Amino acid sequence: MAEEKALENVPRHVAIIMDGNGRWAKARGLPRLAGHRAGTENLRPILEASAEFGIEILTIWAFSTENWSRPEAEVRGLLRILRRMIQRELDELDRQGVQLRHIGRLDRLPEGLQRQVLEAIERTRDNDRIVLNVAFDYGGREEIVQAVRRIIRDGIASEEVDEALISSYLYTTGQPDPDLIIRTSGELRTSGFMLWQSAYSEYYITPTFWPDFDRAELYKALKEFSQRERRFGGIKDDYGSPFEVREDEGE
DSSP: OOOOOOOSSOOSEEEEEOOOHHHHHHHTTOOHHHHHHHHHHTHHHHHHHHHHHTOSEEEEEEEEGGGGGSOHHHHHHHHHHHHHHHHHHHHHHHHTTEEEEEESOOTTSOHHHHHHHHHHHHHTTTOOSEEEEEEEEEOHHHHHHHHHHHHHHTTOOGGGOOHHHHHHTSTTTTSOOOSEEEEOTTOOOOTTTTTTTTTTOEEEEOSSOGGGOOHHHHHHHHHHHHHSOOOTTOOBOTTSSBOOOOGGGOO
């Protein structure tokens, strides 16, 4: 492994679209669920590496709202993998100081699995080494729809609705938006992931399938991020300071 030099600018919040499990399995003549299991096994080393690099929040997209349309056997298998992962990994995650959170809908999961998720969240709520957001039954449009419905249900007047209010009704309320979003497998689309929160996120696309995305690949993504200049819609002068453009100079 190449030498890891200290990173100057580590993102607080990294989100990963874990893509390519099925193609990873197909390339090896394995069933799709074998790829999903391999992807699950890859989570712990990436989580550990993230904590060691100084990332405060890691969000992983494990199951989208559209994934319910996949073959029933695959959906059942994905739910089974989540259940077994909680059973097998919870003790170690808790011991390592990982705070588990769920983003997405819980109401469509089997009742037993809902209880498992809630119990894992409650057990790890005071851990502070790294936060792991598991996006399961998550969709960016669905998240915004649910937020709007709750705002209406709470009787909030339209003139009181602003960006801060909407953010407070999202699944990630109280968390900073992701600084960096990584998509594995080379697909050049967001698939609706964290639509609101990603307004000024940096994106990093790698052709590597998720089961093969290791510490070295994560370091490459973080290194590239540290070399980017984030302006959040503004511009800077030659000295790196905020630069104001007068109205008559923009023509």
